[in-house]
Amino acid sequence: MxxxxxxxxxxxxxxxxxxxxxxxxxxxxxxxxxxxxxPLKYFLGIEVAKTQDGLVLSQRKYVLDILKDCGKLGCKPSSFPIEHGLKLDKGENEPTVDANQYRRLNGRLLYLQATRPDITYSVNVLSQFVADPRCNHLEAADHVLRYLKATPGQGNLLSRAGDPVLTAYCDSDWLGCPYTRCSRTGYFLLLGGTPISWKTKKQSVVSRSSAEAEYRAMASTVSEVLWVHWLLSELQVCISGLRLSFVRTKLLERSCT
Known part of the structure; x- marks a missing residue:
């Protein structure tokens, strides 16, 4: 094949x-x-390193380029990508910032999610304000850059070992968006202990209860599981088991490292 x-x-x-x-x-x-x-070593900004345990995918050079362009190579590192419990709003009373600069930074962070599930929630929040970015939004983006300064080489290990079991975790953040009142869906899929798919997205409708938001999150996760299962079948990868868990902790705001 x-x-x-x-x-x-x-x-x-x-x-x-x-x-x-x-x-x-x-x-x-x-x-x-x-x-x-x-042999594959670099592809579209993704560095590939072959080890005895498997393949390591990272975007270290890409991260350093972002920090250099933003003048953050000498910034103080942070141990977390976003402040716990931070609820960004439109910030209508905050000073405006360069919209083109903010959008360019946000776009680069979106691509960085290819190997960094730990910043997915933060980037999802920042992406909501690209139309009219304010000072508080840029400060939150700078916090993500400080976190990247502390973990520039972090990536994913595609392990050789591990049983071919597809495991999925999902979570919901009820009324997570303070001005649309929409909840957020987050899921995280692993194959044999290796992360293969993750996402944080604002739900399209307002859920009237936390239970409704949770069911919507689980429905999105099951859809992704079915698609991944079909893709793996096309690639002739046999799945020996499937686990689906709903996490009641703050998975959306936790680092997935």
């Missing part, structure tokens, strides 16, 4: 048969001008 991942002009080829991979490289080279970069 050989799988080819294509993003514009960048291609990753993986499989369980080296000879077939070489044949596909040759076919591509006959049709296009292809440069073989060898």
């Amino acid at each position: 050989v799988v080819v991942l294509i993003y514009v002009e960048d291609v990753i080829i993986i499989g369980n048969y080296l000879t077939k991979i070489q044949e596909i490289k040759k076919q591509l080279n006959n049709e296009f001008s292809v440069k073989d970069l060898g």
Whole structure:
């Protein structure tokens, strides 16, 4: 089996048969001008390191570039991405800030979530204010940068070991948005102990009770589980078990490290 991942002009080829991979490289080279970069080490800002335990995915260089562009290389590190219990509002009485700068920073943080589930909640909150960012929003974004300064090389380990069990955790933050009164859904999926999917998103409707918000969170999580299960089946990955847990702690605000 050989799988080819294509993003514009960048291609990753993986499989369980080296000879077939070489044949596909040759076919591509006959049709296009292809440069073989060898074993995967860097892809779209994601660094890949091969160890005895598996593959480590991180975005250390990408994080350092963000800190350098924002002038935060010398800032004081923080041990958490967002203040506990912080409820950002529109800040209509706060001074305005450069909207283009805020949007660019927010976009870079969105992409950083590819390997950093620990900042997903913080970035979800910050993304709600890109239309009219204020000083309090930029201060919260600076706090995320201070956290990244403390953990620039943090990433995900795609472990070799572990049973092929798909585990899903979900949580809800009832009335988490202070001005729309919408709740938030958060889920976290692991395959054999390895994080493979995570998300924090504001629910589209206002839940009239915490139980309703929890059911909506579980419904979103089950939908993601079904999609991941279908994808793994296409990749011929056999799942030996499935666990689904609803977490009543503050999963949305906790670091997933």
